[in-house]
Amino acid sequence: MPDNAQQTTDRAIPADESPTVTRAGYGPAFSPTHPLALAPVGSPPHSVDGFVAAFLAELNTKQGVALSHSSTNAQYLALAGTVRQYLMARWLETSRKTHEAKAKTVGYLSAEYLLGRQLGNALMASDLNEIAEKGLAQCGIDLTTLRNQEVEPGLGNGGLGRLAACFIDSLATMDVPCIGYGIRYEYGIFRQTFVDGRQVEQPDTWLALGSPWEFPHPDESVQVNFGGYTEKSVDADGREKTTWVPSWNVLGVPYNYMVPGYLNGRVNPLRLWSAQATKAFDLSIFNAGDYAEAVRAQTFAENISKVLYPEDSTPQGKELRLQQQYFFVACSLRDFLDHELEEGFDLHDLPSRIIFQLNDTHPVIAVPELMRILMDERGFDWEEAWEVTHQCFAYTCHTLLPEALEVWSTDLLGRLLPRHLEIIYGINDRFLAEVREAFPGDELRAGRMSIITEYPERGVRMAYLATVAATKVNGVAELHSQLLRDKVLPDFSALWPERFTNVTNGVTPRRFLKMANPKLSDVICDAIGSGWVTDLERLKELETYALDDDFLAAFREAKDWNKRRLTTLLRNRDGIDLPDGHLLDVMVKRLHEYKRQTLKLLHVVSLYEQVLSGKLAPADLTPRTVVFGAKAAPGYRMAKDIIHLINRVARTVNADPCLEGRLKVAFPANYNVTLAEKLIPAADLSEQISLAGMEASGTGNMKFALNGALTIGTDDGANVEIRRLVGDEHFFLFGMSEPEVAALGARGYDPGAYYQGNAAIRAAIDLINSGIFSDGDRGMFESVTMSLTHHDRFMALADFESYVAAQARVEERYADQESWTRSAVLNVARSGYFSSDRSMRDYLRRIWHTQPML
Numbered sequence: 001m002p003d004n005a006q007q008t009t010d011r012a013i014p015a016d017e018s019p020t021v022t023r024a025g026y027g028p029a030f031s032p033t034h035p036l037a038l039a040p041v042g043s044p045p046h047s048v049d050g051f052v053a054a055f056l057a058e059l060n061t062k063q064g065v066a067l068s069h070s071s072t073n074a075q076y077l078a079l080a081g082t083v084r085q086y087l088m089a090r091w092l093e094t095s096r097k098t099h100e101a102k103a104k105t106v107g108y109l110s111a112e113y114l115l116g117r118q119l120g121n122a123l124m125a126s127d128l129n130e131i132a133e134k135g136l137a138q139c140g141i142d143l144t145t146l147r148n149q150e151v152e153p154g155l156g157n158g159g160l161g162r163l164a165a166c167f168i169d170s171l172a173t174m175d176v177p178c179i180g181y182g183i184r185y186e187y188g189i190f191r192q193t194f195v196d197g198r199q200v201e202q203p204d205t206w207l208a209l210g211s212p213w214e215f216p217h218p219d220e221s222v223q224v225n226f227g228g229y230t231e232k233s234v235d236a237d238g239r240e241k242t243t244w245v246p247s248w249n250v251l252g253v254p255y256n257y258m259v260p261g262y263l264n265g266r267v268n269p270l271r272l273w274s275a276q277a278t279k280a281f282d283l284s285i286f287n288a289g290d291y292a293e294a295v296r297a298q299t300f301a302e303n304i305s306k307v308l309y310p311e312d313s314t315p316q317g318k319e320l321r322l323q324q325q326y327f328f329v330a331c332s333l334r335d336f337l338d339h340e341l342e343e344g345f346d347l348h349d350l351p352s353r354i355i356f357q358l359n360d361t362h363p364v365i366a367v368p369e370l371m372r373i374l375m376d377e378r379g380f381d382w383e384e385a386w387e388v389t390h391q392c393f394a395y396t397c398h399t400l401l402p403e404a405l406e407v408w409s410t411d412l413l414g415r416l417l418p419r420h421l422e423i424i425y426g427i428n429d430r431f432l433a434e435v436r437e438a439f440p441g442d443e444l445r446a447g448r449m450s451i452i453t454e455y456p457e458r459g460v461r462m463a464y465l466a467t468v469a470a471t472k473v474n475g476v477a478e479l480h481s482q483l484l485r486d487k488v489l490p491d492f493s494a495l496w497p498e499r500f501t502n503v504t505n506g507v508t509p510r511r512f513l514k515m516a517n518p519k520l521s522d523v524i525c526d527a528i529g530s531g532w533v534t535d536l537e538r539l540k541e542l543e544t545y546a547l548d549d550d551f552l553a554a555f556r557e558a559k560d561w562n563k564r565r566l567t568t569l570l571r572n573r574d575g576i577d578l579p580d581g582h583l584l585d586v587m588v589k590r591l592h593e594y595k596r597q598t599l600k601l602l603h604v605v606s607l608y609e610q611v612l613s614g615k616l617a618p619a620d621l622t623p624r625t626v627v628f629g630a631k632a633a634p635g636y637r638m639a640k641d642i643i644h645l646i647n648r649v650a651r652t653v654n655a656d657p658c659l660e661g662r663l664k665v666a667f668p669a670n671y672n673v674t675l676a677e678k679l680i681p682a683a684d685l686s687e688q689i690s691l692a693g694m695e696a697s698g699t700g701n702m703k704f705a706l707n708g709a710l711t712i713g714t715d716d717g718a719n720v721e722i723r724r725l726v727g728d729e730h731f732f733l734f735g736m737s738e739p740e741v742a743a744l745g746a747r748g749y750d751p752g753a754y755y756q757g758n759a760a761i762r763a764a765i766d767l768i769n770s771g772i773f774s775d776g777d778r779g780m781f782e783s784v785t786m787s788l789t790h791h792d793r794f795m796a797l798a799d800f801e802s803y804v805a806a807q808a809r810v811e812e813r814y815a816d817q818e819s820w821t822r823s824a825v826l827n828v829a830r831s832g833y834f835s836s837d838r839s840m841r842d843y844l845r846r847i848w849h850t851q852p853m854l
């Protein structure tokens, strides 16, 4: 806690000072038949005239402007408001239906949601595209222009946050009750710019031009306590009771977002919490007469939801991050228990009404929080509380990297959440007793499995806490789940083998095929109808079309159209020129050494070097444009150096006439969901080249295959399953397998030997060190080249030769356009498995034991 909070809030705030908030029930006031409610589904009328009337009313009465004087932003806000009206009736109806049915709900707890733009998705989900387009045209407005006005809510770092967004889309589409819970960051993932080729971060002011998709509900705010101490007492029945006496608190204000199902009338809530100062917090200071201090205190409270942590090279033990985690989890549990359940609900039955899915360890503090509520507030004894808690949580692990596993120091935890730390110790004591009973005398094992670690300081291993608490623990692709069992949590999977399972990730076909790739969608619909949008396995029916010349031509035409669209976008957005007729080779994902952007870059540098040195005639180059998109965590030095190097290589290569324009590198800044939606449909080749055993799943890999790119990839994450399904001939596999990586590591990996032993590697690295990309400065990229030749933790040099050989196979295949297109079609046809709808079905059956309402 910062100094100011310490001074001003050491007065203990008793729990009963929480603001009294009454909440309307879900009875008649919400009924769509009530006279005050919006008309039911279908109204405002699904007609162009009705739409225009609603739009103009929004523009005039909400934006306060006449059409003739309205800005693009005012028009966008009015359009969003109009679409919202259509979704509102469905939203209220969904809420009523779900409460009436007392259906079991999925509580998806995630610190990140990388939603992407809302307007296009809302129009698609409510079948309003055509009506909106025509209606706006009547007003002289272009729908695409308004869509481009939206700043996407980038409330996530990468795959984990995007997965959460895909999952809530699928649940709504499958008519499954779900509440997404998270944080309404005022600043999302930073906006990336390049200055002299180096990444410079700008704040993401996504709320600045208005936020038409959210409904704030200050009336439903929740108090969250922090700090203080605990007191033991004995109640009338002689039972020991613990009371947490916190020292400060903040208010969580919910902001509801609508998550519309695709054409099914369901609209689930996504509830994001924003932090505000409580009255108690302010008053204690105002009473002391220090106005400036009071304002400072308010800022302190609001800091909690101020900014998304851009994932660093190691998870930072930052106090604010733990505050964020507890803040949103405490709000969410309170919200569900007090507001979603009917009054008087017996919490012993809680597992029949909710399953909280823990999206990585970020929300794991929910486990001791639920224990605390049940024991300290509802009088459960430990065993009763644990039984319920255990049934209510499931945990998804999203990484294998040891440094990415969160550990919170007990010092910090004890200071911020003293009661929770006590409960964690209690959980650990009982758990270790169970271990000792199962493995008598095996103290080493008990030590290994302890939730509490002693090194480098005493801390709580959140992944262990999650595993001990959860009914199910899952990895996100088959290989990852296997490695999770065998390497990350082997002792746990020996103790509870049935607890571990796999659910391979997926992506929503609505956003990433239908919406992002309308041309290919039309081609597919012309061939097999539109059922695939909600039943992606039906893409299988395309297999027979892989031999149909007309279909292949239409497929290729769609790809060309997507390339032209991308060319226009990058010209206007970045001043980048994409040449015609090139193989578009795309690597977009967060910048991390394990993902090996340097391997791709070495390939580019090597091609360039071969032309420079006369080993390769430019005419023998396959015309190729390599596109990178990647943000580096602001504190991750090596990642930022790699970005700098990519930009410098691009500058030199793009300007060198010796390549005759046959090799280009493009690195548009600020890769995000919006850009992904344009880049992925245009790609020919998808780069999925992480070191085997490092990428938990990947989801970009699925989006590319689904959009008809071929993959060059290692046997890692979900690549394994993609290759198995699309077939070896239609996937360019290279590199060591995970066991080979492990064996090489065990033998002792010496990257220097690859540098010395492989002329192409040496020439490429020497070219970087020659200063050709750095105005003669030979030391500029030393950090990168030294790291490769001396450490190369992710074995890029060991896989280089195999990678180059696979790229040669790519070029050979690409030269035969018919064969390439056929493979691309088969990639689409065989990617149905990677729908997030299928992932959701797996979670429903194997983990959540809930059902769609239909």
Ligand code: 26V
Pocket: 158, 159, 160, 161, 163, 311, 312, 313, 314, 315, 360, 398, 399, 401, 403, 404, 476, 505, 592, 695, 696, 697, 698, 699, 717
């Ligand atoms: C976090 C960190 C933190 C510091 C150390 C380096 C590091 C490396 C990776 C991560 C990511 C952790 C969580 C995450 O985003 N995992 C991603 O989850 C996706 C959805 O399941 C999955 O497709 C990606 O493979 C996985 O990296």
